[in-house]
Amino acid sequence: MNDTLIRVICRNAEIKFTAVRTTELVERARQIHRTLPLATAALGRTLSAASMMGRELKDDNGSVTLQIKGNGPLGTITAVGDCDGCVRGYLQNPAAELPLKPNGHLDVGSGVGRGYLMVIKDIGVGEPFTGTTALHNGEIAEDITKYFAESEQVPSAVALGVLVDTDQSVKQAGGYIVQLMPGATDEDITRLEHNITAAGAFTTMLEKGMSLEDIARAVLDGFEIEVLERVPISYRCGCSHAKVTRALISLGKDELTRLRDEEDGIEVTCQFCDKVYNLTREDIDVLLTAATAREQKNG
Known part of the structure; x- marks a missing residue:
């Protein structure tokens, strides 16, 4: 069954x-x-x-x-x-x-x-x-x-x-x-x-x-x-690279700057399915640009 x-x-x-x-x-x-x-x-x-x-x-x-x-x-x-x-x-x-x-x-x-x-x-x-x-x-x-x-x-x-x-x-x-x-x-x-x-x-x-x-x-x-x-019905996790990046952008410019400067890339693990997402320092730079633009837009 x-x-x-x-x-x-x-x-x-x-x-x-x-x-x-x-x-x-x-x-x-x-x-x-x-x-x-x-x-x-x-x-x-x-x-x-x-x-x-x-x-x-x-x-x-x-x-x-x-x-x-x-x-x-x-x-x-x-x-x-x-x-x-x-x-x-x-x-x-x-x-x-x-x-x-x-x-x-x-x-x-x-x-x-x-x-x-x-x-x-x-x-x-x-x-x-x-x-x-x-x-x-x-x-x-x-x-x-x-x-x-x-x-x-x-x-x-x-x-x-x-x-x-x-x-x-x-x-x-x-x-x-x-x-x-x-x-x-x-x-x-x-x-x-x-x-x-x-x-x-x-x-x-x-x-x-x-x-x-x-x-x-x-x-x-x-x-x-x-x-x-x-x-x-089934066990289903809806995590994705896009959701991970959105979550990281929400950390804000200061935290992303710290991660870029102090870490040689980061590893994010989904709590629901244990899938691992690896982001390089260059990836964090892209997220930092997005976070900075969002904060400037929101004033």
């Missing part, structure tokens, strides 16, 4: 459901950032959530950035989801490790620690919307559930999971977000809560060979569902 996102609605209840399988893209992130299992799980969960939240945007140029700033050994985790569900991300300490929990699971909560979750929604025009909430427990799914309740006032249930194999590769990854819209009844809520408990862990369902549609039917058992879309 390829990485996929589906969106589902219930015809007979005010409930919407989004789910993703992200096994390949999380494995790609593991390879790029050389993460150990704890970091793989934390980054993978965040990437899965960013994919689903990005797809909710209506603007073709929109993106959602999730930034988790905790005081645990993993450090800051960042993931960006575009409106087509494709994602990219990185974290501060990919080699962080902690003992397993007593149940044998990775201790993502302790790896993240205490802190806050910031969600930045950018639709390409105007100022981005930013919402910030304190972390609930660092397990990421519950933290995003808390964000939806507090910042968007949407009752939600979020499930995220990454199953790491014995060779540290990603065996299964993905998650779902189910949300109650205005008009959902107490009976609907009770049935949904029962279904979520009965369905079990997301990666366990994937391990059983269940498709995303199968998972939707399990979580929404008893409801009449309609699959609105099924789209492919």
Whole structure:
């Protein structure tokens, strides 16, 4: 199965459901950032959530950035989801490790620690919307559930999971977000809560060979569902030489002059994909000319 996102609605209840399988893209992130299992799980969960939240945007140029700033050994985790569900991300300490929990699971909560979750929604025009909430427990799914309740006032249930194999590769990854819209009844809520408990862990369902549609039917058992879309998703970085040069020009004339005079060229590494861009002293001279012209124009 390829990485996929589906969106589902219930015809007979005010409930919407989004789910993703992200096994390949999380494995790609593991390879790029050389993460150990704890970091793989934390980054993978965040990437899965960013994919689903990005797809909710209506603007073709929109993106959602999730930034988790905790005081645990993993450090800051960042993931960006575009409106087509494709994602990219990185974290501060990919080699962080902690003992397993007593149940044998990775201790993502302790790896993240205490802190806050910031969600930045950018639709390409105007100022981005930013919402910030304190972390609930660092397990990421519950933290995003808390964000939806507090910042968007949407009752939600979020499930995220990454199953790491014995060779540290990603065996299964993905998650779902189910949300109650205005008009959902107490009976609907009770049935949904029962279904979520009965369905079990997301990666366990994937391990059983269940498709995303199968998972939707399990979580929404008893409801009449309609699959609105099924789209492919992937790990995608949009970095380019042009974007790197624009970022360097924004440093300004003084900083570029210092780089030209003190460094024999510079090396810029993309945080999202680890691609390296090398610029010579002559390249910096060109950027310095552009930065000087811009500052003169802006007065």
